[in-house]
Amino acid sequence: MARDHIDSDPIADLAANTALPFEQARAMPPSVYTSQAFLEAELAEIFRKEWYCVGRAGALSKPGDYVTGELAGQPFIVARGQDGQLRAMSNVCLHRMSTLLEGRGSTRAIVCPYHAWTYNLDGTLRGAPAMTLNGGFDKRDYCLPQIRCEEWLGWVFVTLNPEAAPVAERLAQVGDMVAGYDMLNYTETFFEEHVWDTNWKVLAENFMESYHLPVCHAGTIGGLSKLEEMVCPPGLPAFNYHTILKDDSLRIAMAHPSNTRLKGEERRTTFLLALYPSLLITLTPGYFWYLSLHPRGPGQVHIRFGGGMSDDYKDDADAQANFAALKTLLDEVNVEDRGCTEKVYRGLCAQLSAPGHLSHLERPNYDFAQYLNARVSAARAK
Template identity: 75%
Template sequence: MARDIPDDGSMDGLRAAATAQFETARAMPPGVYTSDSFLALEMEHIFGQEWFCVGRSSALSEPGDYLTCDLAGQPVMVLRDNDGQLRAQSNVCLHRMSTLLQGRGHARRIVCPYHAWTYNLDGSLRGAPAMSRNSGFCKDNYRLPQVRCEEWLGWVFVSLNPEAAPVADALSALEEMIAGYDMARYTESFFEEHVWDTNWKVLAENFMESYHLPVCHAGTIGGLSKLDEMICPPGHAAFNYHTILKDESLRIACAHPSNDRLQGDERRMTYLIAIYPSLLITLTPGYFWYLSLLPKGPGQVHIRFGGGMSDDFAGDADAAENFTRLKTLLDEVNVEDRGCTEKVYRGLSSPLAQAGHLSHLERPNYDFARYLLSRVEAGQDAA
């Protein structure tokens, strides 16, 4: 049963923010971030229905490689099966309902840590100790429920919604836009998981605008970020983006000499892409990094953080040194972003917090508000 629209004012505030003309628009109101009832709507109508990115397919290169996540209350495992196919399925044992796999790793088979019921990689039950005296038990009747799973340009998405439209259909315009970057050939070199004390939307919006770069990132990339070179076009139904031009002194952010796919300013153009609801990608001609976000209550967010270099740079003698410098820079930027976004959440949780008008450089934030409203209202209408 669908949840009722919360009566704490958060929906009315979101509706006002999302339906205003952009030229007069304000940021989303505090209740959209702090309300337990609004988060419940997000879990039901967004994370329970949309595609969620669990990471890069290169992390699941061999049969038995797996990763896990909890999506809208459902533990999910994603793995490469013995046929070489990516597969997502319930991560809950069909006996006494323990979770099965944890984190990321490699397994030849799936063994329940509670009673050792054992499953094949395709989810079929392989064996169950001490069950021969139960006349109703038949091993062939047990198979882990399957979950939608698709790959797009090296990204792995899962959805609990069996009727979700294919990922590639929703992102065809984006795929055409960034074709010259050949994103499928970017290799993930690191992956980490973090929990920050802020709302998931605060962190998502922080990524969606570069207005804050000269201030929040004054110690790192702020000096290389020029507000007058930031382009923030209207968003699309499934994503928004903006672009900035990187200084050519940051060589690993620019196209490799061997790259003949990008021309002119494209060779130093960075795309900051927000794929709804919560995959955030910084894509430069030389490297990429990403955040994939899941809420842990209104005031905490679980972050899947990864990245690496374009394969164009793989053969360079200084490739390892370049990556080390990149990772050091990204860690420093993350420290700055964590400080900023946790301050924002503390501020918007205060009784006197008020949402101000948006800059023209915050167009993606406006489009994000419109996306949130459309999904929550559509879910209510369907109910």
């Protein structure tokens, strides 16, 4: 099966790959990960048109709280206004086009670091020094371009697409499926940003299957992962998922005794949700963590990594100690995942690499490939 994929057509390669039924499916072709042309198609047809998650609304709870990022080349700010409303807007000054804010934080106003043009939290221009001699200047003419922003079950999303269906509509089936977990009842306690040397889809697919857990995570959670208990149903148009069962060796993965919403095996069931294109959530009855991914070229991915606990546990005497231990474990798991996914990308770049058949435990990967193919192939058909 080895072949030279360096000069191949990645969109055609993916179309041929996804034409097979799941029972005969193979991993996606190397060109889909390594091609700059395929990345440009993803940016145009996926990241400029879909919803991108910037994190949890609880991290932006007070007026002046903000987070920044970049979506398909567009720098953005999401900020909580003095009126309590969450807004997203361009993070580019309307004077000489410097970017404005960086990272996450809290501010009373948005001040350009170049010439101190100052904007209110709703994007309107508050003031600009030394502009009185320009007869054409009127600060009322200036407002940072607004970007669509929506909250859903405590998550904050932005999109550059004015025609995108509302998040709540798009993800209604997810909300119904995990209603008993009550995602509004989880508080984020950590947030980090990372850049890894792998393709964003490699990391997304790594999350979507737990087939790798016993091997890649042999030093941490691998021994707790029973392949025979993993359930990987067919995905849906906006997401895929799989579930695994956990035991009380990690108590905060279980439903709290006060939780009457979850019954039977639900009380120890973990959902691994992949919300297209790139929000990946591990949701247990007691804690959650997530990755929100954005490509930085074919060989790098920007990662928003956060997590926290169900508020059901907040008053327990040992809650913080348990969560500190969990965060240490998650950091160790990340080290293992980074090693595995960066190895995969190096292998994908090799001339003799070729995709093998998928396991039944990689059903979510197959559905992800179908989603990607539908988006990029539709663009070519226009």
